[in-house]
Amino acid sequence: MPSDVSYFFGGPLAINVFIVGGAANLMVFRAMGYPVEKVFGIQSDEIPSPRALLGFAAGLSAFLGTLYYLFKLHTISVIAKNHELVLVIYCLVVGALLVLPFNVLHLKFRKFLGRTLRRCLFPFAWIGGNQIYIPPTETPFVEVYIADGLTSMSKIFGDMAVATLMLWYSIHGVHDDMYQTKMKHHLVPYLAAASPIRAIQCLISYHRATVVNDKFLHVLNTFKYGTGLCVILVGALPVLFGPSPEQLLDTDTLFLLCACCNSLYSLFWDVVMDWGLGQPPNAHDVSEDEEDHRSPPLWNASKMNTHAYLRHTLLYRPKHVYYVAMAADAMLRVLWVTSNWHWVDVVGADFKMVAQVAEVCRRCMWNLLRVEWQCVKLGLRKPKRLQKSKSSDDKLVALEAATAEKSDAHVVMPPKK
Numbered sequence: 001m002p003s004d005v006s007y008f009f010g011g012p013l014a015i016n017v018f019i020v021g022g023a024a025n026l027m028v029f030r031a032m033g034y035p036v037e038k039v040f041g042i043q044s045d046e047i048p049s050p051r052a053l054l055g056f057a058a059g060l061s062a063f064l065g066t067l068y069y070l071f072k073l074h075t076i077s078v079i080a081k082n083h084e085l086v087l088v089i090y091c092l093v094v095g096a097l098l099v100l101p102f103n104v105l106h107l108k109f110r111k112f113l114g115r116t117l118r119r120c121l122f123p124f125a126w127i128g129g130n131q132i133y134i135p136p137t138e139t140p141f142v143e144v145y146i147a148d149g150l151t152s153m154s155k156i157f158g159d160m161a162v163a164t165l166m167l168w169y170s171i172h173g174v175h176d177d178m179y180q181t182k183m184k185h186h187l188v189p190y191l192a193a194a195s196p197i198r199a200i201q202c203l204i205s206y207h208r209a210t211v212v213n214d215k216f217l218h219v220l221n222t223f224k225y226g227t228g229l230c231v232i233l234v235g236a237l238p239v240l241f242g243p244s245p246e247q248l249l250d251t252d253t254l255f256l257l258c259a260c261c262n263s264l265y266s267l268f269w270d271v272v273m274d275w276g277l278g279q280p281p282n283a284h285d286v287s288e289d290e291e292d293h294r295s296p297p298l299w300n301a302s303k304m305n306t307h308a309y310l311r312h313t314l315l316y317r318p319k320h321v322y323y324v325a326m327a328a329d330a331m332l333r334v335l336w337v338t339s340n341w342h343w344v345d346v347v348g349a350d351f352k353m354v355a356q357v358a359e360v361c362r363r364c365m366w367n368l369l370r371v372e373w374q375c376v377k378l379g380l381r382k383p384k385r386l387q388k389s390k391s392s393d394d395k396l397v398a399l400e401a402a403t404a405e406k407s408d409a410h411v412v413m414p415p416k417k
Contacts (some may be wrong), residue, residue, distance in 0.1 A: 002060035006070075007182050008163065009086040010353030012064050012154040014360045015094070018153070023053035028368055032315060035380050040142040046108045056097075056105065064090060064185055080292060083156050084166035091160055113146075120147045120197055123204060138205040141374060145367070147201055150194035151228070152363040155339070155356050157192040165181030165189070191237045199225040219272070227262040234258050259337040267330050270366065276311045276373040277322060313376050316368075325365055332362035 027050045039043055067086050070076050079085050083328045098110055101298050120143050150157075162183045183189055191326045199222050206218035234255045238248055272278040288294055307314055339355035374380075 002089065005232045006350045006353040007159055009064070009331065010356045011087060011159040012090045012358040013353065014062050014153070017058040017357050018149070018360040018364070019053055019060070021360060021367075022049040023057070023366060025367045025371075026053070029371060032372070034371060034375050039374055039378055040144070040145065040377075041140060042112055045110070046112045047092055048106045049110045052106055056288075060094065063093065070229055072084075077082050082167065082170045084163040084170070087159060087163040088167055091163075093311050096284065116142055116146050119143055119149065120201075122199065125307075136208065138199040138208045144198075144201060145370070147194065147198045148366075148370075149363055151198055151225070152359045154195065154232070155352065155359070156194040157194060158189040160349060161189040161192040161329055162186075179275060184239055188234075190232055190240075192310060193229055193232055195229045195232075196224040199229075208417070220272075221269065224262075224265050227258060227265055230258045231255070231337055231340050233260050235342060238342040252278075255341060263303060263330075263333050263337050266333055270329050270333075274366070275322075275325075275369040277326065278309055278378065279311050280309070311373075311376070328365065329362060332358050336358075336362075 004187055022166050025047070026036075030050075036042065036047055057290060067079075067090060070085065072081055097105060099114070100107075100110070123139070123143070125135065127133050159184055165183045165186060165188060166179055168176065178185060202218045202222040202225070209215045209218060234251070237251050237255075268278075298300055307319055314322065315323070316322070335355055336359050
């Protein structure tokens with residue numbers, strides 16, 4: 001039987017890690033001087049502090065620890081009998097805290113987050129009765145940012161679906177094989193992925209884009225999220241239908257094909273499109289003073305790159321962090337794909353919990369480079385090194401001017417004859 005700990009504590013643990021990662025992201029954004037208000041279209045008083053996010057994560061961790069204590073010691077009989085209540089109670093508490101109407105837990109940010117989530121889940125508009133219209137513009141960056149975060153929580157949503165179905169079975173007194181195997185043979189948990197949310201956003205952006213090249217890129221991005229959903233569904237085929245050994249071999253082959261396609265495609269998209277990296281090295285040396293700090297994308301590069309296979313403008317130092325990020329992204333994407341294979345239960349059900357936490361950690365790392373690339377593309381920030389050098393040059397010019405004025409004042413004119 002699958003591990004109860006991995007099913008009912010892995011998701012909450014990943015959520016807590018995600019909140020801590022969000023606090024770390026905010027710290028880095030502030031340290032780097034990124035204009036968060038302009039990037040996300042948020043008011044300054046709506047931005048939470050990293051300390052508040054860490055405090056919220058600490059409170060949720062303490063609450064989760066209490067649930068684990070009750071779960072292990074069987075202190076409450078109803079939880080001891082129905083383990084799915086652990087995840088259900090956790091989700092209800094988190095949901096209640098997010099929609100709390102009182103001016104606590106940064107009410108303005110919670111309202112902003114609620115509006116953004118609502119537009120992510122239902123991006124259409126009702127106009128004139130029963131007619132549905134798509135938004136008049138491309139999907140804003142903040143909605144893309146939030147929806148991408150939701151895709152990393154697909155397994156968490158799957159666990160929530162499992163807990164909800166098990167609770168429904170418990171209410172009706174049904175404890176059959178489906179219940180005992182944690183809804184392993186049920187289709188609904190596999191359909192709880194958030195990839196369709198991003199795919200719909202890409203299609204909306206495709207419809208509203210005015211540049212042909214942008215339309216083409218939105219189509220390619222939609223295909224990427226489609227491959228992710230294929231990995232989940234193809235990986236579930238042996239569990240859902242129980243094929244014969246011959247059919248199982250064909251299913252494994254199909255899964256490996258989908259896994260390779262999704263991993264390579266997603267890695268390429270992360271590095272080149274979302275991070276703006278992978279630009280070819282410069283054929284000749286260019287001095288740093290000649291750098292253009294509005295780094296062009298790879299497919300429209302008007303100037304070659306001085307940093308080998310990175311990009312023209314790098315805001316993080318040292319530049320080796322980019323190579324480490326690309327390698328970590330590749331490994332963690334392979335880990336996520338592996339967690340969807342049907343034989344993962346043979347390795348151990350707790351591997352699923354490790355994959356959940358690893359995926360949210362990858363997303364937090366992805367956020368740092370994605371926001372950096374957004375700032376570089378829009379010219380919202382220049383490297384601190386250039387700002388310091390510019391200010392130093394200004395001080396030097398001012399000093400030279402003052403020295404010249406002082407020397408002119410001490411010049412003694414010869415007397416007229």
